[in-house]
Amino acid sequence: MRFMYIVTSAHRGPPTAELLDAMHKLADREIKAGRMLDNGGLTPLATGARVRIIDGELSVLDGPFVEAKEVIGGYAIFELPGKEEAVAMATEFMQLHKDLMPGWEGTCEVRAFASP
């Protein structure tokens, strides 16, 4: 099964060097283990844009967005046997944040692809 991991946090600023290093090692391990298919970090929301429809009106808004709290920082795509493995992976990833960037708060959302 294929899973997407979406990491969101209200925390601004880059990860600590230790966390970055540990995440790279984990990513390297997962690529070599054939489980991670793709991943990417995103530039800050302030440099992005939002195209939305409200009350039937389409509007284009450029960042920065004052109301933004939880922001998507990056994603990864994994292929794993099932949800248990997916959750175990996310737990390991988040444990790194807990250990190496004290005070950081955020969410790693684990979502299975609808197909295949």
Add this chain to the structure above:
Amino acid sequence: MTAADVHRAILAVWRIEQPRLITSLARVLRDVPLAEELTQDALVAALERWPTTGVPEKPGAWLMATAKRRALDHLRRRRMVGRKHEMVARDIEEEQQAMPDLDSALDDDIGDELLRLIFTACHPLISREARVALALRMICGLTTEEIARAFLLPDATIAQRIVRAKRTLSQSGLAYETPSGEELSQRLSSVLEVVYLIFNEGYTAARGEDWLRPRLCHEALRMGRVLTSIAPHEPEAHGLLALMELNASRTAARTDAAGEPILMLDQNRALWDLLQIRRGMQALARARELGGAGGFYALQAAIIACHAEARTASDTDWPRIAGFYGELAALVRSPIVELNRAVAVAMTEGPEAGLAIVDRLVGEPALKSYHLLPSVRGDLLHKLGRYDEARAAFEAAAVLAGNKREHDLLRRRAAAAGNAATSS
């Protein structure tokens, strides 16, 4: 969480850690079957403890510490055997003290060790079926029951295969090392064969069957990705990965809502997986860069790549495909390759030219019970308007088809040819 949920969660963690556990133990024990057993013991320990204590914060480190303790106990019990083991035991003790630290667990590059393990599990001394079972168990961490279900075989059959294979490994006193030179390519081809067998077993399984069968595809793909990262200079490893990624990219398009198979040229290409196609094309490019364009797997991947690159079925570059099949036929001299070449030639030069090749294959002993021979023949005859002969060919093909859905498809094609015969 029910007990079954906890059980599955523990197995999930274990599976992520298993290759590192088994390779670390094999490194110090120099005995793969024993390392595998002790790794299993660590799983059993986790299954006993974690339901009450909860999964520890660093489950990988816990499993590693437990497995190494088992190895140490084992070596202590055999202390009388000789001084050599004492030295090994001391090595483990030293290593164990350095463990179970998260950083070193992540730092530990197991590439070479894992390659050695894969070479051992896929040793040509072991029968092909046993190699498949051993690889799934030792490299992918599937349980005996899971392997049995995936292959639709009784548990006892798989258990026996594994026991026998492990005995062969132990008794033969095989050097636990990575082969080099001439032997490397020979041994590597045995590994690639096992991976491809596992992939095909899952790929030919129809949808709606046990989910463990498609799972075989994923495990084979994963092994292919592992191989290309730990043996990055082997073109055929990249070729095989390309072939598997490109084939797997069509999974969602291969069956309709009712689970009936859809032939490649009739598939909705919007359902082909672009991420997987991209990965497959990268692997193929790598195989070519390494000088492996003419390899057994790379050539097959090149053929599939022609399909993957065609926006519509009518854009397919059939002359190029026919050329690749020609190269492949020169390489392996297989009637199945020749049959496929016939299809490509028919698309390039017309059904008559394809049929000429197919007719030369009729009577080929290797294809006696191969349903695709009469199936292709029926297709070409149908295109030539020889409907009665087409119907007979499809009927013969249906009798030979092992898979029920394929059988039904061929019956429908026979009926269509029959209708065309009466109305023409």
